[in-house]
Amino acid sequence: MRAAICEELGSVVVTEAPPPVPGPGQVLVTVEAAGVNYVDALFVQGRYQIKPPLPFVPGSEVAGTLPSGERVLVMCGLGGFASQVAVAEASAVPIPDELDFPRAATFTQSFSTALFALRDRAGVRLGETVLILGAGGGVGLAAVQVARTLGARVLAVASTEAKQEAARAAGADETLNSADDVKTAARAWSDGGVDVVYDPVGGALADPALRALRERGRYVVIGFASGDIPSLPLNQVLLRNRTVAGVDWGAWSMANPLDQRVLLDELLGMVAKGDLAPVAPRTEPLASAAQVMDDLLNRRVVGKVALLP
Numbered sequence: 001m002r003a004a005i006c007e008e009l010g011s012v013v014v015t016e017a018p019p020p021v022p023g024p025g026q027v028l029v030t031v032e033a034a035g036v037n038y039v040d041a042l043f044v045q046g047r048y049q050i051k052p053p054l055p056f057v058p059g060s061e062v063a064g065t066l067p068s069g070e071r072v073l074v075m076c077g078l079g080g081f082a083s084q085v086a087v088a089e090a091s092a093v094p095i096p097d098e099l100d101f102p103r104a105a106t107f108t109q110s111f112s113t114a115l116f117a118l119r120d121r122a123g124v125r126l127g128e129t130v131l132i133l134g135a136g137g138g139v140g141l142a143a144v145q146v147a148r149t150l151g152a153r154v155l156a157v158a159s160t161e162a163k164q165e166a167a168r169a170a171g172a173d174e175t176l177n178s179a180d181d182v183k184t185a186a187r188a189w190s191d192g193g194v195d196v197v198y199d200p201v202g203g204a205l206a207d208p209a210l211r212a213l214r215e216r217g218r219y220v221v222i223g224f225a226s227g228d229i230p231s232l233p234l235n236q237v238l239l240r241n242r243t244v245a246g247v248d249w250g251a252w253s254m255a256n257p258l259d260q261r262v263l264l265d266e267l268l269g270m271v272a273k274g275d276l277a278p279v280a281p282r283t284e285p286l287a288s289a290a291q292v293m294d295d296l297l298n299r300r301v302v303g304k305v306a307l308l309p
Contacts, residue, residue, distance in 0.1 A: 001083035063104035110142035126151030136163020138304035
């Protein structure tokens with residue numbers, strides 16, 4: 001089989017590799033599409049808190065077929081950037097007819113993070129307002145759709161017109177450029193302050209976004225795609241009784257696999273009912289794995305990307 005192998009930190013080589021041999025309780029998945037996530041690039045760069053021994057095959061999210069022909073999606077942790085992957089049989093989740101392989105391969109992480117963060121951590125309610133930073137990326141676009149499904153109004157912040165257009169297509173009520181005066185614009189749009197901030201970016205936008213919250217507003221920390229972990233002024237949390245909530249969906253899902261399966265089944269049910277319509281990702285050949293991860297790290301990607309082995 002072909003695989004993108006990280007033999008030394010900072011790079012991957014696409015080459016022939018021995019096919020995986022399923023162990024007890026495992027099944028072989030023929031990979032039709034592999035989603036590329038920010039965390040995959042961090043693994044390759046050696047910048048993630050978990051550091052697998054070299055060599056390893058990155059790729060945490062795939063969609064493909066079982067030997068029976070059934071279409072499934074899988075969160076596999078590592079090994080996804082390959083023609084085949086061996087996974088626990090229980091982790092293979094049937095794909096609804098509404099999702100093709102590229103959409104299925106880029107669904108679980110982004111949409112699970114969004115629902116876990118917005119509903120379970122921030123408690124978004126019908127009629128509330130949500131400010132979404134990094135709204136043109138895969139995590140941001142998923143958050144736009146989930147927030148709208150929960151009945152919220154969405155103000156989406158993105159760095160380019162193409163990303164803002166993608167956010168509007170996903171359902172955002174209004175968009176801002178990240179170079180705008182986010183605090184002032186968000187307060188004006190929401191009549192005094194937004195209820196929730198969804199922040200997968202960090203960096204310089206964190207402070208104005210925090211100040212854009214209304215009384216008892218909730219600031220949800222998703223990640224730091226900007227590369228800069230901000231220091232939030234705690235006096236701004238104290239003032240107006242605001243709350244800051246951390247979201248580590250990955251760790252939560254591994255510690256609570258049954259709860260995560262319930263969450264994922266809810267999301268797939270929303271897709272089947274037409275409440276969620278994941279955007280088709282950009283598709284690239286497996287040979288482009290290194291370039292795609294570099295594009296992700298440098299925030300050049302609109303939406304999601306799937307590799308086709």
